Amino acid sequence: MTAPIIHLRTRAEGFKAQPENMSAGSLPTVIEGGNSIFCSAFLAAVGINFIQPVNVTASPRALSFLFKHKEPAVNAIAFRSRTSARAITHPLAAALIVAIVVYLASLFGILTRPVGFLAALWPANAILLGLMVRKPDLATFWGWLGAFAGYLAADLSTGGDLKLTLWLTVANMSGAITGYLLFGLIPATDRGMQRPLSVLKILGICIVAASVASLVGGGAARLAFGRDFLSGLEFWFVTEFVNALIILPVMLTLPLSASGWRTWCLSIATCSRAKVAPLLVLFCTVAAGVWIGGPGAVAFVVPALLFCALTYSIFNVALLTMLTCSWLLVAISAGIIQIDVQGDPLATTSSLRLGIALIALAPLTAASIDTARRELLEQLAYAASRDGLTGALNRKTFLDMASKLLGDPSRTARSIAILMVDIDHFKQINDNHGHAMGDAVLKAFARFVSDILRPGDLFGRMGGEEFAIALPGTDMDKAAEISERIRKATEDAAEEFSGLSVTVSIGVTTSESHPSENIEALLATADQALYRAKAAGRNRVRRG
Known part of the structure; x- marks a missing residue:
């Protein structure tokens, strides 16, 4: 069903409702015509979200009114932004988009996995979860059906067994759906990693989603590489948890609008020498890990990532953290970073993957805290420059x-x-x-x-x-x-x-x-x- 287009206008422009009746719950009943601008993204930014997807427009004066009468208590995962992209309303279009994304992400994981093992880097589940959270108009029956088809197509096209493929697909879907439902319980600021505890909340969601997926898919270990249920449970949980923790933050902070990408590209193009220094330090620590090797090589990047967290935006930090951790996962799996394996290779691999994932917590948490600090400083600067009653400059x-x-x-x-x-x-x-x-x-x-x-x-x-x-x-x-x-x-x-x-x-x-x-x-x-x-x-x- 096509979402309604809602035009918001102030009382002076024809909106007769009183301010005390103006809430996110009553907004969908306000239908006005007139020349206005799209503002869904603005509404989300000030804390007004909608349970049902809607297309919203508002006049400039309505924007000012909404900012002063926002309802932060209303928290929902679904809102539709016509400032960033047109809503995808046709069910088959949604299914096709999700299927293509999942197919390509799954194909990447399949082609990079060692023979006889589950993939060391499996981005499909985290990308699917992030896509559904950021674009809730895709999170329909048809969207999830497209994801199911994407998983099946990727595995079967590379020679996968049908029975094993169905089992693995159900496990992948169960983790993604669990994560999607849990993300609906936390505020939008936490979904955007803009608060000090945001990373810990996302960590909890990753743990629960990985646990559900491993319980469903753990039994496939016997069919996949001849291991018992507990071994499969451990390996699946670790793999799912690691990939979610290093990939999901990028999906949650990824710019969706064309203006957002232009701003990001401009910031990269105008980057000063001081901003390049953390990136150079990170490159040197990665190279040192390859040169020196050993179990401690995975921790060489921590100081550099923290340097990046205090310099770059939250999206840039998430992106660099993902690339660094992904490199470590692939380099260890491919033997580029030499680590002596003693005892059970599966247990050693799981331990290394967990260690790499937990390394990501430090820069992501530091970046979230720094984002909250900068926002607080901006609010303080705004308050110090404004008249407390009218909001005009003092x-x-x-x-x-x-x-x-x-x-x-x-x-x-x-x-x-x-x-x-x-x-x-x-x-x-x-x-x-x-x-x-x-x-x-x-x-x-x-x-x-x-x-x-x-x-x-x-x-x-x-x-x-x-x-x-x-x-x-x-x-x-x-x-x-x-x-x-x-x-x-x-x-x-x-x-x-x-x-x-x-x-x-x-x-x-x-x-x-x-x-x-x-x-x-x-x-x-x-x-x-x-x-x-x-x-x-x-x-x-x-x-x-």
Whole structure:
């Protein structure tokens, strides 16, 4: 069934629901037309996810509204993003995509496995699980059926026994389905490895999924390489666990949108020498492991991977960790890294694989903690630069940013407009309706003006009911036009202010009119024009 397209709009644009009724659970009932932009990825980023896949659009003002009234308690695994890729709604298309992915991943594992053993590197299960978690529109009956067909086709096309192939396929599917269900129980931030405990939660999911798969497939050891059930149980668990732990983080952090890939490619292309150093150290430790050999060679890469974890993004760390651990698995299996095997070869192999997988925990955990730390620092920096009530820039930040705009050499030939805006008769609003209503008017006005301004414009609260706006690349006529638009929109937007009639007076000046003045002088000039607007009767614009 095709997912519905939902258009979200603010109350001022025709959405009549009250904010307290605005929740992720009620969003699917809000159907509005109009010109709007796709925002499913934004909704997911701010914590609004949907139990049922939906296609969502929202106007710019609705985005601001949603960010302030998000419902983080609603947690679901399924949402559909039309910003990254079109949803796959045809069941046969979903089945075909999954079947091809699983077939190619399984074929890689089959062709790289030693004769008479299960594959040392089996990426198919982890790729399938990551695909279903990241693209839940594929996680349908037809999608899982496509995965089943992909497993069968890969093994049978390489000469596999039908009975053994069916057994192994059921075991692979059982682990992937178990993991998918468990991922639905953790928050989206943990699925994206953005919290300090995210890796431990993913570790737990990998253990449970590998346990289920090994219980189902352990008995196939006798048919595969003549081992008893316990040996098969051990080998299957270790192989499944190791591959999930080193491959799944890449799938969970992989950029899905074209813009995400462009950003990633740009970061690689513009990488500084300092950013290259961890990669060079990692290469040297890998080479040292091959040269020296022995059981300790698998641990040589740990310091380098930790260096990478403190330098690169979470996706880059996951990718490097996967490549490094995959190399160790294949190199040991192929004899490139010489390790003396004593006793049972199967037990020794299992021990080495577990050790390699657990090595991956260190850089992944460090990268998750570093990601959470950076996010916290960004939040603190945002809070320090904003007015606590309105969300506009605070006075100091506005002055600093406006001064940088004014002194930017690339902008010296372009005019910068400065607006001083004051809400008329604001004291009467506080006296007649209470300070709570006054605060509500300030917040509504700030949100209202922010939606009108361009992305590069600056909007700050200077104190009380007085605000300042900086418009780069704007001459006097254009600035006056924007000021009049703000004044008229405020006058006509009683619904935004809970039915109150709110007006503003605005003073405008530009650096073009006063080329020798700094930002403080321009603000003073605009403030004088503001007072003239008030003296002329308020609710008007005056140039300075």
